[in-house]
Amino acid sequence: MRQNDTCIAIQSTLDECRSAALSSILFMGLALVSGFILSIYYGNKIIRENTLFRLILLTTRNAVVTTDSRGVITYFNRVAENLFDIPRREVLGKHFDSVFTGKKEKGQIPLAFSLESYMHSQICACSNEGCYTNGEGRHYVLSIDCLPLSPAGAGHRATCLLQGT
Structure with a gap:
């Protein structure tokens, strides 16, 4: 009986670890995609502002x-x-x-x-x-x-x- 309980506990722990790992991968992927989208948005904004300021300096x-x-x-x-x-x-x-x-x-x-x-x-x-x-x-x-x-x-x-x- 103890051996059976130990196997069930190990299996339950392994299932929880798999679930936690899968959740971590999912959140990590979501964070990467969000970061990528934000970097594109803010990168383009910075490029536009930099271009505007450079044009002002070139034409003043x-x-x-x-x-x-x-x-x-x-x-x-x-x-x-x-x-x-x-x-x-x-x-x-x-x-x-x-x-x-x-x-x-x-x-x-x-x-x-x-x-x-x-x-x-x-x-x-x-x-x-x-x-x-x-x-x-x-x-x-x-x-x-x-x-x-x-x-x-x-x-x-x-x-x-x-x-x-």
Whole structure:
């Protein structure tokens, strides 16, 4: 009798294990399908937003310069290249304050504007004016907007929008 009870208990335990394994596989499959569908939805949403923002940066008439949390230039749009007459490859990866020095030396832009104080304070600096003279002697008065791209305490990134008149 004991042997028969033991066999029944083992068989019952095996049946429960099979049922639990089958349920686990079913839920795992459901989670994978849900995750796949959500990743497609949010992936497409991110791609659309990224495309929109990229188009804005490509078509704006403002010079746009962005930096990372250390003040290193991460983006320098075509308008900035044309305005400052310097290829982006010469400024990308350099510290903002080492490029915007106010000096007319190779690899530097003769416009002095310190980004450092705005990055750490997380305060927007709008409508600052800066005088700039390009290599051909043309004078510009630039309206400079310095905007934080991340909330306080989240890695301080900034962008500068420069619009010439």
